[in-house]
Amino acid sequence: xxxxxxxxxxxxxxxxxxxxxxxxxxxxxxxxxxxxxxxxxxxxxxxxxxxxxxxxxxxxxxxxxxxxxxxxxxxxxxxxxxxxxxxxxxxxxxxxxxxxxxxxxxxxxxxxxxxxxxxxxxxxxxxxxxxxxxxxxxxxxxxxxxxxxxxxxxxxxxxxxxxxxxxxxxxxxxxxxxxxxxxxxxxxxxxxxxxxxxxxxxxxxxxxxxxxxxxxxxxxxxxxxxxxxxxxxxxxxxxxxxxxxxxxxxx
Numbered sequence: 001x002x003x004x005x006x007x008x009x010x011x012x013x014x015x016x017x018x019x020x021x022x023x024x025x026x027x028x029x030x031x032x033x034x035x036x037x038x039x040x041x042x043x044x045x046x047x048x049x050x051x052x053x054x055x056x057x058x059x060x061x062x063x064x065x066x067x068x069x070x071x072x073x074x075x076x077x078x079x080x081x082x083x084x085x086x087x088x089x090x091x092x093x094x095x096x097x098x099x100x101x102x103x104x105x106x107x108x109x110x111x112x113x114x115x116x117x118x119x120x121x122x123x124x125x126x127x128x129x130x131x132x133x134x135x136x137x138x139x140x141x142x143x144x145x146x147x148x149x150x151x152x153x154x155x156x157x158x159x160x161x162x163x164x165x166x167x168x169x170x171x172x173x174x175x176x177x178x179x180x181x182x183x184x185x186x187x188x189x190x191x192x193x194x195x196x197x198x199x200x201x202x203x204x205x206x207x208x209x210x211x212x213x214x215x216x217x218x219x220x221x222x223x224x225x226x227x228x229x230x231x232x233x234x235x236x237x238x239x240x241x242x243x244x245x246x247x248x249x250x251x
Contacts, residue, residue, distance in 0.1 A: 008078065011064050015072075026066060033062045034131075091115065113147060124148055135204045138193040146197075155198035162191045217247035 014021040040055035067078040092115050094100035095108070102108045113124070121127065124144045128137060145151065152158045169184040196203040221243040225232050232240075 007060075008064060008068075011061070011068055015065075015068055021065075024065065024069070026069060029062065029065060029069075033059075033066075036062055110147070113144075133204060135189075135193055135207060138190050139197060139203060142194050142197060152194075152198070155195065158191070158195045158198050162188070162195055165191045213251060216251055217244060220247035220250065 011021075016022070036055065036058040040052060040059055043049075043051035043055045063081070064078060067076070067081050071077045090097045092112055094115075095102040095111070100111065102111060116127065117124070124147065125141060128140050128144070132140065152161075165184065165187045169181065169188050172180040172184040193203045196206065221240050222232055224243050224246070225235055225240075
């Protein structure tokens with residue numbers, strides 16, 4: 001592809017001639033990789049395909065940038081990156097490129113997991129990135145454990161566990177043990193993520209929606225106070241709560 005070849009050539013030139021690009025390492029680029037991925041997700045949520053096109057380019061830039069640095073260090077090349085993913089896709093789709101038979105998406109997922117284990121993994125939990133957002137990581141761990149039968153049978157059992165963890169959190173708070181409270185709070189969140197799976201709710205998306213809703217309503221309060229010529233820092237909770245109720249009626 002002409003455009004892709006030009007893209008590689010541009011990045012290699014920038015790496016040689018641009019002071020900022022020359023200074024970058026795998027470590028310094030990590031935060032940019034994450035930022036670009038989240039900006040692409042934001043474009044998807046907004047259904048803005050012009051922005052998505054641009055953000056996907058930024059994500060691709062990160063892939064190429066890391067590959068060029070690796071090539072300079074004699075670790076691997078961009079060609080090897082694509083050769084590796086091509087080989088993996090073929091290997092993990094034997095129902096397309098081989099003789100395996102798959103009749104549904106769930107069967108494909110099960111086959112995929114078996115193939116990954118045959119590739120040398122020692123645990124079904126291997127391969128979960130440590131930098132995953134905590135809610136996503138919790139759900140991923142739970143789903144992987146569930147695939148081998150480590151799973152509650154009914155959502156009522158899961159909710160009972162949530163109540164149990166809440167009780168233990170209250171006890172830890174009452175005891176004044178900060179470390180225990182920290183641990184028990186994590187247990188509550190983990191059990192709530194588990195319950196979310198049973199009621200078919202994505203906990204990360206659910207919390208994201210709630211944060212956005214809170215932000216919209218809080219900004220409504222700020223806007224109304226500004227229109228009234230009032231300083232939010234000098235406004236009582238009661239007045240802000242009244243405005244909050246007004247925001248709830250609009251969102």
